[in-house]
Amino acid sequence: MHAVLVRHDEPSALAELRDLMAMASHDLKSPLAAALSNLEMLREDHADHIGDDGERCLAATERALARVNGLVEDLLAYAMADQKDINPxxxxxxxxxxxxxxxxxxxxxxxxxxxxxxxxxxxxxxxxxxxxxxxxxxxxxxxxxxxxxxxxxxxxxxxxxxxxxxxxxxxxxxxxxxxxxxxxxxxxxxxxxxxxxxxxxxxxxxxxxxxxxxxxxxxxxxxxxx
Missing domain, CATH: 3.30.565.10 (Histidine kinase-like ATPase, C-terminal domain)
Structure with a gap:
């Protein structure tokens, strides 16, 4: 059995990257939310005209945006993991x-x-x-x-x-x-x-x-x- 322990100091360049990731993640959240909201409105307002092909396109776009949103959430969580105050x-x-x-x-x-x-x-x-x-x-x-x-x-x-x-x-x-x-x-x-x-x-x-x-x-x- 081979155990692996991981613990090391973070170089300053990576710390700067984490700050950049936090800012970028915050900036991306609003347009992503707007895009998802607009897709939902499009489906609701034009349900009678979208058709099966249009619905498949909408669903594929929503899945893609959801994946990007998940990445943004993870980027933000990673960037903030050692910045938030902890309350043990x-x-x-x-x-x-x-x-x-x-x-x-x-x-x-x-x-x-x-x-x-x-x-x-x-x-x-x-x-x-x-x-x-x-x-x-x-x-x-x-x-x-x-x-x-x-x-x-x-x-x-x-x-x-x-x-x-x-x-x-x-x-x-x-x-x-x-x-x-x-x-x-x-x-x-x-x-x-x-x-x-x-x-x-x-x-x-x-x-x-x-x-x-x-x-x-x-x-x-x-x-x-x-």
């Missing part, structure tokens, strides 16, 4: 994953974290575990937590998905990096980079390793609530 307090992990269809192995402790940012990390890791499950296969996602060194808790999200090639694991938390076997799945390559920034801001670490029996096991550490 005691959070029960069981409450954060309550809305997810996952298997919980063992008791889940209480950690010291910003609830919204912690939810973002877990939503992303669990969402990826489901998304990267081969078609026709029921997703199997398991969450586990245990005490770690220096007053930390190690939280694990394991799946039976397509896995991450060993060569890609050292870079999987880098912005825009996508694994060699993920080309059939839509994604921006920013979700895990956002998770890394959030975890590091809490004083934790994040990593990925092969899940015994197939799939991936993502883990991260957070301070335990006293």
């Amino acid at each position: 307090h005691a959070v029960r992990l069981a409450d954060v994953i309550a809305d997810h269809d996952v298997t919980v192995r063992g008791p889940l402790p209480t950690v010291l974290a910003d609830p919204k940012l912690l939810r973002h990390v877990l939503d992303n890791l669990i969402g990826n575990a489901i998304k990267y499950t081969p078609g026709g296969v029921r997703p199997q996602v398991e969450v586990h937590a245990q005490p770690y060194a220096c007053g930390l808790v190690r939280i694990e999200v394991a799946d039976r998905g397509i896995g991450i090639p060993e060569a890609d694991r050292p870079r999987v938390f880098e912005a825009f990096h996508r694994s060699a076997n993920s080309s059939a799945y839509r994604g921006t390559g920013l979700g895990l980079a956002i998770c890394r920034r959030i975890v590091e801001r809490h004083g934790g670490q994040i990593g990925v390793e092969e899940n015994p029996g197939g799939g991936s096991l993502f883990w991260f550490t957070l301070p335990a609530a006293s």
Whole structure:
């Protein structure tokens, strides 16, 4: 089993790029929203004249704009991941994953974290575990937590998905990096980079390793609530 830990300082050039991404994302949100709104109005006002071909064109345009909007949202989240103030307090992990269809192995402790940012990390890791499950296969996602060194808790999200090639694991938390076997799945390559920034801001670490029996096991550490 090969574990990969990712944690490194951000060079100033990348910090400047993140600022540029934040500004560009803000500027793009309004025209994208206007375009989607105008398409909706066009469909409603001219429904009797659009026809099947026109409807297919509208639907394709809406899907394309939705993908661009998703990218803009991820760019903004990535750019702001280490700029927003965090408000850590005691959070029960069981409450954060309550809305997810996952298997919980063992008791889940209480950690010291910003609830919204912690939810973002877990939503992303669990969402990826489901998304990267081969078609026709029921997703199997398991969450586990245990005490770690220096007053930390190690939280694990394991799946039976397509896995991450060993060569890609050292870079999987880098912005825009996508694994060699993920080309059939839509994604921006920013979700895990956002998770890394959030975890590091809490004083934790994040990593990925092969899940015994197939799939991936993502883990991260957070301070335990006293």
